[in-house]
Amino acid sequence: MQHYIGIDLGKQSSYFVVKNAKNKILRQMKVVNDPTAIGQALQPFLGTPCLAVIEATCNYYWMYQQLAGLGCQVKLAHPLKTKAIASAKIKNQCHALLTKLNLRPTDDFSHLFGLKGRQWLQNIKLADVFEFQKQQLLEQIEYYNHLLEKTDWQIEKMLRDFPEAQRLMEIPGIGKFGAALILAEIGPIERFPSPKQLVGYSGMAPGLYESGQTSHGRGITHEGNKFLRWILCELTHRHIRNPGPLRDFYLRLKPAKGHGKALVATARKFLVQIYFVLKDQLDKPVSVPGLA
Helix, strand or coil: CCEEEEEECCCCEEEEEEEECCCCEEEEEEEECCHHHHHHHHHHHCCCCEEEEEECCCCCHHHHHHHHHCCCEEEEECHHHHHHHHHHHHHHHHHHHHHHCCCCCCCCCCCCCCHHHHHHHHHCCCCHHHHHHHHHHHHHHHHHHHHHHHHHHHHHHHHCCCHHHHHHHCCCCCCHHHHHHHHHHHCCHHHCCCHHHHHHHHCCCEEEEEECCEEEEEEECCCCCHHHHHHHHHHHHHHCCCCCHHHHHHHHHHHHHCHHHHHHHHHHHHHHHHHHHHCCCCCCCCCCCCCC
């Protein structure tokens, strides 16, 4: 039977939750960050395949090594993604509470969790138990919003040390988060002698199937950096909605290839442009009309 281990990694100790394949919690425990203590705590579950998940925080490496040494398959979770999932669950609970009480927002705002939406939630008065639940949910939303603000501030602060980031942000459509993620996933551009190597690293290069006398192309390899592919496709989505060379390229391919393949091909072309911007082989960043 497969076991699943979730770890909330702390400085002095960590919190472990062990579940089985039926999502039943078998054990919850707080364990001192000591290799011997961790091995003893997980010993009852190590006789079966174990999948462990930890956030990729700054101090994850030693825990990754420890769990791998115990025979666990270890997966790293993106910290921002896990916080975003938690925030989404809280917002869903708010919607469920309003539905239970048959309350509907007014038309004065478009987003329930924007400034006007949160003011509306604060002003409505509910019965005691529901009022308490509402306040708890609102406080959690404020907490996660505060975390996101701190993260944005930290990203902006770190980008000041990277002139390449400022150069990337001159490209219409690339903001602070996009520039930070692209630089983090590509690393030093000198690692790639040509755009072809960078495209291969991203996993956006077309694959090739060969068997005997048979040889034909296939879709992208998906073997590269998935975070780089994700941010490129997100940025490309914006470009193809606005007039410019990338949109023109996408529209030429779409009738024959379909939306998905045309989007990936356009994202690949965009990556090649980014390569030359980072290599400083262009006098100025690529300008895409309509996105300034």
